[in-house]
Amino acid sequence: MLDIEQEENKEKEREKLQQILRSLEIKRQKKDDQLLFGESEPVDMNDPMYMFSQYYDQAQVSVDSLLQIRCDWDRFSVPEGTPGGNRIPDGFILPEKPSSDIWTSALKDET
Numbered sequence: 001m002l003d004i005e006q007e008e009n010k011e012k013e014r015e016k017l018q019q020i021l022r023s024l025e026i027k028r029q030k031k032d033d034q035l036l037f038g039e040s041e042p043v044d045m046n047d048p049m050y051m052f053s054q055y056y057d058q059a060q061v062s063v064d065s066l067l068q069i070r071c072d073w074d075r076f077s078v079p080e081g082t083p084g085g086n087r088i089p090d091g092f093i094l095p096e097k098p099s100s101d102i103w104t105s106a107l108k109d110e111t
Contacts, residue, residue: 036092036094056069
């Protein structure tokens with residue numbers, strides 16, 4: 001009886017740990033997304049950026065659109081003639097930390 005109860009407690013602890021790890025992963029992913037893409041704000045139809053917003057938002061519903069946009073971005077992320085420069089990166093290219101206090105002062109928020 002005690003063995004069964006101990007096993008149930010261990011299983012509950014494992015489930016709690018998995019939930020905590022999932023929660024931490026979701027928070028990390030949200031932080032990375034915010035770092036890469038900024039705060040998501042709805043764009044009004046009268047805003048001059050509306051067309052650009054629509055263009056980039058299509059990547060959320062179509063994998064083909066996502067790949068096309070990423071190819072367009074990645075074409076300019078390395079100098080021309082760089083080996084592997086035409087390849088889509090395996091992950092996102094995260095921004096580097098500011099290299100000086102002057103650059104830090106130019107940021108909206110310090111991340």
